[in-house]
Amino acid sequence: MPKLIKKISKKSGLPPGTLEYTGEKISRKVKITVIDYNEKNFQMKEVSKIDQELINLEKSTVRWINVDNISLKDIVEEIGNQFELHPLLLEDVMNPEQRPKVDDFERYLFITIKMLNWDQEKREILSEQVSLILGPNYVISFQERELDMFDPILERLKTRKGQIRKMGSDYLTYTLIDYIIDNYFIILENIGDIIEDMEEELITNPSPVTLQSIHNLKREIITLRKSVWPLREVINKLQRIEVPIIKNTTKIYMRDVYDHTIQIIDTIESYRDIISGMLDIYLSSISNKMNEIMKVLTIISTIFIPLTFLAGVYGMNFKYMPEIESTLGYPLIWLIMVIITVIMIIFFKKKNWL
Amino acid sequence: MPKLIKKISKKSGLPPGTLEYTGEKISRKVKITVIDYNEKNFQMKEVSKIDQELINLEKSTVRWINVDNISLKDIVEEIGNQFELHPLLLEDVMNPEQRPKVDDFERYLFITIKMLNWDQEKREILSEQVSLILGPNYVISFQERELDMFDPILERLKTRKGQIRKMGSDYLTYTLIDYIIDNYFIILENIGDIIEDMEEELITNPSPVTLQSIHNLKREIITLRKSVWPLREVINKLQRIEVPIIKNTTKIYMRDVYDHTIQIIDTIESYRDIISGMLDIYLSSISNKMNEIMKVLTIISTIFIPLTFLAGVYGMNFKYMPEIESTLGYPLIWLIMVIITVIMIIFFKKKNWL
Amino acid sequence: MPKLIKKISKKSGLPPGTLEYTGEKISRKVKITVIDYNEKNFQMKEVSKIDQELINLEKSTVRWINVDNISLKDIVEEIGNQFELHPLLLEDVMNPEQRPKVDDFERYLFITIKMLNWDQEKREILSEQVSLILGPNYVISFQERELDMFDPILERLKTRKGQIRKMGSDYLTYTLIDYIIDNYFIILENIGDIIEDMEEELITNPSPVTLQSIHNLKREIITLRKSVWPLREVINKLQRIEVPIIKNTTKIYMRDVYDHTIQIIDTIESYRDIISGMLDIYLSSISNKMNEIMKVLTIISTIFIPLTFLAGVYGMNFKYMPEIESTLGYPLIWLIMVIITVIMIIFFKKKNWL
Amino acid sequence: MPKLIKKISKKSGLPPGTLEYTGEKISRKVKITVIDYNEKNFQMKEVSKIDQELINLEKSTVRWINVDNISLKDIVEEIGNQFELHPLLLEDVMNPEQRPKVDDFERYLFITIKMLNWDQEKREILSEQVSLILGPNYVISFQERELDMFDPILERLKTRKGQIRKMGSDYLTYTLIDYIIDNYFIILENIGDIIEDMEEELITNPSPVTLQSIHNLKREIITLRKSVWPLREVINKLQRIEVPIIKNTTKIYMRDVYDHTIQIIDTIESYRDIISGMLDIYLSSISNKMNEIMKVLTIISTIFIPLTFLAGVYGMNFKYMPEIESTLGYPLIWLIMVIITVIMIIFFKKKNWL
């Protein structure tokens, strides 16, 4: 299970804007990809160094810079210097525990959201932070972990699929966000499948393991909600914000993403309801089991305790016991015992215990 | 039980506006019905092909185009081209998992809501998506499944019942929405009946099956809520929106539909309260049953265990046991046993166990 | 118990404004009362027919028309025609399942609220719909059932009690609403009494019947909430609405009614809290009972099972058992048994079970 | 326990503004205190009659009239006449079940709040209604019960403590409200103490009495909330209202009272959370107790039932039983029994039951 909250306290007391990576260590080399495109041209190269060339932007071209490692202070700082980004923004980029948000810095927008992937093996959500800086004709994206995450979008850019090459940096930003949020549906489908499996299990064979699974699922949902609820605000702001960087034609697309976000939230809330219902079923299935055990115990005891008492009576050693002397005594006592048993069974039938 | 969330992930990564049907496969042929009417005339025909003639609208006539199959990309695309509809809208039409919403595209409004029907046999809700495009003098409706769903409205159009033939396309849209929402009341009545049956059952004969039914009902209500809550927003927007397409006279009717929606939501919330109360009753009826079982067990044990002990005492083989020698020993021990039993019964009466 | 939702589905598919009574059948004759009054004069007559004379209103007089049966289509329709009322309004008048609301039709206001009465015998709420149409100098009221409901107000009009005769139609409307809402307090008092009785019962003698009563009470509260919550909105709107029909002096009175409504809502919410607390008490009182039963069983078993074992040992038939031969054997075994019992009782005292 | 809702239904049907006292009967004589003060002078007298002299106010002086009995219609009515107060206001003064509120009547403000006192003996809240009428240079206060409630403020006025003598009627009103709300903290402290006592009791010695106490406490909190939540609105309105009667310098003080109110609400909500947690602890402590009882029963039964069976076997009277003849039979059987017991105890140790 993932840690509830990751260590970020080491930063406490440092001045704001101090760049320090606070996530888990990443040892891999950084890959910086620079893509320039407009309707006619498409160019892509990898650079290892941030220099002034990076900000020589042509007006008619959109430049997308993707950095796939946020743990390197020098890289982030240098990009900040070249594009004159606010130090607090850079601090947020390097803190993988950031809450999804959008900040308006006038010359550019800063967006940070969570990319979620489903780990099929461990059956849990992998969360990764993506930060986007949207300028008039550039987009800078920072990823935490995955290398080739945005490949489908690169493919679209290369092959001119859709209208992406005709549109500006705001449309590219939309495309990236849309892609990330589409992935949430995959998570939801996987969780939906688990829920249905577990409902099956609850009915056929509930066990303490089932309870543990319900609890884990609940925590997974809590994590998911923490990523998705702020998203609603983020996308809504992007859809309504009045800045020249985001054109009105793009806002219609943002509205579409907003609808998806609401749908995701709706589904999460439904899941919560269903899971809390499963707990009730679990608890009452335990009670039912106990009832069944009690019934067996009671039936056995209620039938045999009186019979044993009778046997005890005629095992007493009193000198004067007339029944004992009679030849009919023994068969008669058996008869009495059978009658008692039959009465008991009728009683249980009436009580619906048999 | 219906799937919690249907597979829509296959679309992830594709450009927005890509038309692809994401619902269950539909193999039946498409039926496109074109209806033209005004106060004096009424004309209805079926077409198999979308051509330019479709958009040759007369000012004085309302045209209603109904498409009863949303899985065919070509049809949807062609209609989009003819009426110059936004690609995102067409994408939404073909996605049967859309959340109810209304989008304002200036020249036309796009409305998508759920048509709900009650499957009497399986005792569950059948949900179908209906998309409406409302233009100045045309309405395009897309249905997912049912063939003759809107027959009563067609009938009204043909027979001039009510004022529908005198009014414009906005009134037709209102009529369709009103008709769909009226169906929700049928669902609510059916669920109300089930609830009352189940309350009866809870009192007379609760069983694990009852619990399962409560859980299923709860899920049905969750599905229902997901369809109805966004509706509130949709109808409210239609009632307040300031566009020339919707006239003020029609808005009074929209207000009426809004009232119905609120009433439906109120009823759903009441059902939720009642169902959660049923669970409490179920749980405490299980506890009561257990109590009753325990009582029987305790009464039997408490009476016979001491008696059996006594019998055991006089079954001991000690050489020197004066009681055993006496002729009165045996009747006396019976007397003692009867006295013990009577005391026990009085004790149970006092405890209210008998 | 009242039906959760009454059949209104028969109307589905009909054009809006279609007049059809959807409530339970009412066979009694209609009584239409027409009252004209101003500061000096008061006149009251019963009419059986709606004709044009009804709308010949003098400016200086207030006319109150009360119709005590909403099931007759002709009457409602004719009144609608004479006063030029909107067809949707008339439809709402004839639908006794309407949610409380106020609609502004410019020339007049339409208000519909629930009159609640307490059925002392069945201990349940009787709900009846009252619709009010407030014009510049007339008020039309439609009742569902009760004949002489508004008698106290008639009395006030006749006897000039208070200032009612000096004021306009808006004040009459206020008086009617105030009267209806005052009745809610009677309902609340009755429910409050039942709650207190039940709390008494819960402590002294809880039984499954108590649980059933709690559940019924809960449903009664749910019904009550459904009537009262929308009322808040209704009265608030009446208090703030900017229309010439409602004068500012009357709005101060509306504010007073609004305060009452809030107080009613507060009380209902308190009741909900208390009732849900009663359920908790019920459940734990069941658990306590079970505990007590278990204690008795355990005490009896724990004392006698070891003693019975001892008796069993000396009932064995082994040839060589030295204790058996001794004269002291029998008294000694009794002594041991007494010692065991005393130890047990001390143990139970320590456990606080005795 | 206090009644949930007091009888106010006797008023139903009467015209608004009808003065009738609806609380419990008060037999004590009324005391009307008239206090005039400004920075230099202070005068206090008791009057028994309301006459016109009462409204001869000097501009430079603040007059405070305190009436300590709200059940006398004549007094209230006469004050209403002299100060030209609205009849609805007077009705509210005489209704001790009023919800806290502030009404703006332009020439004066009407404020009604609850004075709460803690009855140390019965451990419950005593609620009393206080109504304040704030005019430009007068304050009229109506108390329900307590005679010398406002003594500390009188003292302050007499001794010029603080700045009260320098300020106007609005500051006096603030002082009264502040004093009343300060008393709420005493209530909260007392309830806090009870909660801590009960938590102690829950852990050391839970019993059905504890449950009853939790329920009573919960009801006390419900009563408290009903008094305090509307207060928030009241004070907020007083802090923001734009009327000449309340000066801006006084509003800063109102803001301070507002902060206190919020703090009281926060504490009440915390208490609710804690109390609902106590119920959970109670329920699981009952379950724990049951578990312990079951363990004792099971240990005793599990050890002795097999032993008793063995004893029974060798108590059988079969002619041919070789073990019985042997001299070693009896000691051997004891050995077997000891071994069985030891195995059982090891088993229980492993299960953690001993």
Next chain:
Amino acid sequence: MPKLIKKISKKSGLPPGTLEYTGEKISRKVKITVIDYNEKNFQMKEVSKIDQELINLEKSTVRWINVDNISLKDIVEEIGNQFELHPLLLEDVMNPEQRPKVDDFERYLFITIKMLNWDQEKREILSEQVSLILGPNYVISFQERELDMFDPILERLKTRKGQIRKMGSDYLTYTLIDYIIDNYFIILENIGDIIEDMEEELITNPSPVTLQSIHNLKREIITLRKSVWPLREVINKLQRIEVPIIKNTTKIYMRDVYDHTIQIIDTIESYRDIISGMLDIYLSSISNKMNEIMKVLTIISTIFIPLTFLAGVYGMNFKYMPEIESTLGYPLIWLIMVIITVIMIIFFKKKNWL
């Protein structure tokens, strides 16, 4: 555990603005630190007396006065006099139970928040009140307890780390608030660790102690929420307030603190969810344990009760019992007993109890 509410009632009845320390007694001497700094200079001294020199501020310098003891009336009063602070503000400074808030007094802002520290030993939160007065070029801070709390910030001022020396008094205030809120994350991490430990414990070895820990944790969270929720409002107000004291460049930093606050609130709410889930697990683990105990009891009883009955039968002393005479009787009865036992075990296997 900390007291739920501290005694503040001793103040009730006193005039507002009366300075009286209401917290726990502090016996330590006060330390007043005065720091003057601008970009070039830094000066720090300790004073023991408040005199007029304190308010001789140079325009180009920021003065920070830190008082580390709020229990001394003279000090607080003298500072109030020198800086002409409102008496209510001074009262709030001396009341350590203040709710976090920001008050705008035009010439200066008054901010009061909670400094939280984690007591590693007692595993509980230590709360301390910090009050800040932000003037155009001065900041006055009052601490409740800790001596060297703000050392890291002093260090930054001395060593010119970050841009703090270049900025005004508003940035210093931001720095202090940011530092305090960064400490909240440490609290959250500690609580997160405890939660994870307890989840481990719940699964491996739940006990009544675990329940007590859950309850304590819940109370800790309640305390935390009471400190953090109002903070949201405070920081939001600081971020949006339109006063010349707070510059726009500083507001961007406030926005960053606001994000942190929201993140803290999110985490607290997640914790609440998880803890309430733990209670469910605890309760059902108790039920599971009871089930297991019941199973053992039932298996033992169900096997041995019938066998004991059989032994009892052949312990009867009837003269005529043919089985007894036979040599095969005894081995046969053993055979029957073994068969019964085997059948029982198969039955339990089928029931899944073994």
